Amino acid sequence: MMKNHNKSLLALVLLGMLGLSACGSDGKDGANGAPGTPGAPGTPGTDGQNGTDAGSVVSTVYKAGDVTISIDPAGSTIAGNGVFALKFTATAKNQAGQVKPLTGISEIRLMSATAVTNATHDGPAVYWQNNGVAAGNGTSMYCTLTGTRGSSNACTITEDPATPGSYTGTWAHDGAAPIMNATDDLNAPHRIGVRITNLTDADGNKLPDYVWSNMTYVPATGEVGVASGKDTVANQACMNCHGENPATGGIAAPIGHRNQNVENCVLCHTPALQPNADDAAKGYVFDLPAMIHRIHGGEHLAKLSTYGFKQTAEWAEIPYPAPLDQCTVCHSTEEGKTSWETPNRAACSGCHSNIDWATGEGHSEFNLAQADDSQCAACHSTGALAPINAHKVGKRAEVAGLLTVDFTSATKAASTTPGNQDVTIKANVTFNGAPLADVTTLNVLNKVSTLIGNVNNKGEVTRWGTRPNLNAGTAAAGVLTLTATVTDAQATGTIYVGTEANFCVSSDEKIVACTESDLMYNSDDPVGATSTVKFFDLDGNTAVAARFADPVRITVSEAKCNACHTSLDYIKGNRHGVYKFDQCMDCHNNNYAGSYHPDTxxxxxxxxxxxxxxxxxxxxxxxxxxxxxxxxxxxxxxxxxxxxxxxxxxxxxxxxxxxxxxxxxxxxxxxxxxxxxxxxxxxxxxxxxxxxxxxxxxxxxxxxxxxxxxxxxxxxxxxxxxxxxxxxxxxxxxxxxxxxxxxxxxxxxxxxxxxxxxxxxx
Structure with a gap:
């Protein structure tokens, strides 16, 4: 039996439903009632972990680069023989891109290294010392919520409940914390690396990239951002070839251990990290300067194995895209970052892996044995044997100017052959720094070709099938005159004119025949002539530039190509002598199928x-x-x-x-x-x-x-x-x-x- 109050409720519900389905007889809305009294504020939501307001913190991360870790040097003792103490904050971006405190960190890994001024004659003037290794421990230590990690001791990490994202680390075990080195120089630059090891995204997936942060500071003063004296290679130099990881902002593939940052790599790859006898025999080295040299020596060193050069099977397939001796492809030329110019045996052995320093075998024709590095500077600090000179750093670009070809005009006149025109092209030419006086002088060039063709009103090019060589004309007082006989259709509108010339250079920096001895650059790596592609209209109208010469229509940067290759001339020079896109266009354009490489x-x-x-x-x-x-x-x-x-x-x-x-x-x-x-x-x-x-x-x-x-x-x-x-x-x-x-x-x-x-x- 239904109770009376339930019957009343049912009647009200039915009445409400009828009221919604029929508007009444007059069709007018009633007057609005007075606003009700506001209700009491609801209880703020929490993040389910430490009671903070939901949305005021983050505990998951979408990409590693969204995390920022800041160590407080004033509140930390992580060097020397004091009582270990760590204080740091962590933030991360939420889905909206807002920076919030990062809460819930349960494990980090710490590494410490000191930039040591070398008091010996063995090794570089300044080198990185991993403090954990120097103290007789491993390369790093962990901090966890429990103060243990597996069967090993760890520091205890604690988050401040009143300040989410703020953490401290303490050491509650006997003895010093593993990265504390009692003999450490606290006045020297230090680098501390922190890696959060347990972060996940919102779906619970572990991040594929490491979350790293490092700080360079002086423990004695707390000054941060100091120069270490060892950072001679910038991350950007690596990223010029290896790319940038969009998730971390660091170096992309194929950097080992996902550290993606040179400053992180040096924390482990110090002079103390040496291969065992078996690995050394295979060609491995692990100190960072020598290791990077050996890796980038790749297949080049492997091919020299018959001359005693060592290379590991792992690195033997690596092709280096630039001249191997161009140090500044990677190394900095900034003031204070050029310590790489001071040689030592370890770094040099990365590439010069054929040298036996004990016997001197492979060290010049005199087989000069070296017990330590004390004598390196005697020969290699200045002069021809200094690294920057012995490796001819930047020299290719300098000697390119030994041959300059500046095209100045192109005109046409009727040919004696019906249906053809004679196109006369003039250029100002210098050879070995002097105006060209005799065209036969150019016979010593390794390649003497020119690049000539038509440009339509869209900027598209069509190459001429035959073009005169540079040495096929006449020369007087530095002016070269060439003549091409072409069809009436070709001798119309805009043409482009350039060179595909290259040459060999002697050790005294002169253009010579490639059959000469004692060459700085030979026929295996000839130097491209300095010449800009020019555009001339044969009908007297305004010339049309090819789209390859129009920055607005080029989405690729020659500077980016050269950042990895040093120069396109190096990549294509031994066959073509070209170093600009508007030279490449002569063959590689959309109107010329030409030869191609059909199969893969x-x-x-x-x-x-x-x-x-x-x-x-x-x-x-x-x-x-x-x-x-x-x-x-x-x-x-x-x-x-x-x-x-x-x-x-x-x-x-x-x-x-x-x-x-x-x-x-x-x-x-x-x-x-x-x-x-x-x-x-x-x-x-x-x-x-x-x-x-x-x-x-x-x-x-x-x-x-x-x-x-x-x-x-x-x-x-x-x-x-x-x-x-x-x-x-x-x-x-x-x-x-x-x-x-x-x-x-x-x-x-x-x-x-x-x-x-x-x-x-x-």
Missing amino acids: QILTLGKNAEGNIEVQSAAAGSATFHNRDLVTVAHRFHSGNMNSNTTEVAGVFLDNTGELHGYPAPSSDCSVCHKDGAKLFAEDGGLTSGKRSIAVTGGYISPVAESCRSCHTSGAALAHFKSNGATTDDAPDSTADLPIESCSTCHAQGKSYGIDKFHIMK
Whole structure:
């Protein structure tokens, strides 16, 4: 039986429902009632851990670079023989990008090193000493909530409940904390490294990158940010080739241990970290200067094994993309950071691994034995044998000016051959610093070619099939005159004129024939001539610059190429003598299919009986190519899709597991080459360059899809390109007037599936 008050409630509910479904007879709303009395504030939500307001702290992290760790030197005793004490704060960004205290840290790892002024004749003037190792302990110590880690003692980490994100560490065990070195010099620069080891994201996944922070300071004074005297290589120098990890802001692939920061690496890789006899015999070294030299010596040192050079099997496949002797590719030239110019045996042995210092074998033709480093400066501090001079640092750029070719004009006149024109080109030329007086002087050049072709109103170029060599004209008083006989169609509108010349240089810095002896640069690495591509209009109109010479239409930076390669002349100089994109354009343009590298080999690797990695078999890749456009060629080469007829582990290539070898950065890091902030797509969905087709054998294809296909070579990718309107290599069109495929609809930067979502772009 229903009680009366329940019947009343039911009646009210039914009445309310009827009232909602029928507005009444007059259709008017009633007057608003007076505002009610505000209710009492609700109880603030908490983070479920220490009672702080939800949202005022964070306990999970989305990427390692969002974390900041700040050690308080005044509240810490982490050096010398005092009572260990650690005080630090930690913050991190939340999903909205706001910086909040980072709460809930339960484990950290601490490392300590001192920049020691060397009082001996063995080693560099200043070196890093790991204080844990110096104290007879390991390289580091841990701090945990319990003061133990497994069966080992640890410091006890405590978070201040009144100040979330503020932590202290104490040592409650017998003896000194492992990184406390009683003989430490507290007036010397110290570096403290802190790594949080247990952070997860909001889904409970452990972060794939280490969360590192370091501080350089003087314990005796508490001064922070001091110069160590040992930081001769900046992180940016490494990132020029290896790329930047967007999650950490540190060095990307393939840095070991995910430390991603030179300042962190030196905490372990000190002179005290020496290989055992077996590892040393294999060619391993672990002190950072020597190790980095040996690693970057890579395949170069491996190929010199018959001359006694040592290289490990692990590092023997590494191709270095710059001249190995150009120290400043990595080392700083800033005042106070040039201690690398003072040699010592350990660092030099990284590359000069054929030297036996005890016997002197390999140390010059005199086999000079060296018991210590006391005599290094006698020969190698100044003069020709100083590292910066012996390695010819920057010398290539200096001697490039021994041959200058400055094109000044191009005019045309009717030829004696019907349908042709004679195009006369003039240039001011200097040879070994003097105006060119006799054209036959140029016969000693290693390569004497010129680059000449047409430029249409879109800035696209078409090379001439035949061009006069530099030594094919006449010269007087420094003026070189060349003549080219071309068709009437070619002798119309704008042409470009440049050089593809290179030369050998003697030890006394003169251009000489490559057959001479005692050469500074020989035919294996000739120097490209200094010459800027010029544009002239043969009809007297304003010349049109090629898009390769227009910074607005170039999304790749030559400076970024040179930061890794030192100069494009080094990479292509031995064959071409070119060092600028507007020289490369003569062959690598969208109107000239020319020669190309159609096939790609996928290598299966294994180890031989000696433990060295070798190619066991090679199979054809999943795609072929029929163009040499610069974008496609550059993408293909750096992604390992251009290695044909490969029989050894060298260069840039893909293996059968899909791993990319020989390329130092993540293959998805576009910012290693592309300009910061570059927009790859134009407003119409085509490329920023304005290129709208690429010539291939048999016709023309779409440039956007072909740019992507140079890395994305699967059959599924090809089908995807076609479904978005691309004209592809397997079915080229007979016309260059192609529609723009719809790739940018989804993949332009900023779109839901934009390339910036799946590639690293700045």
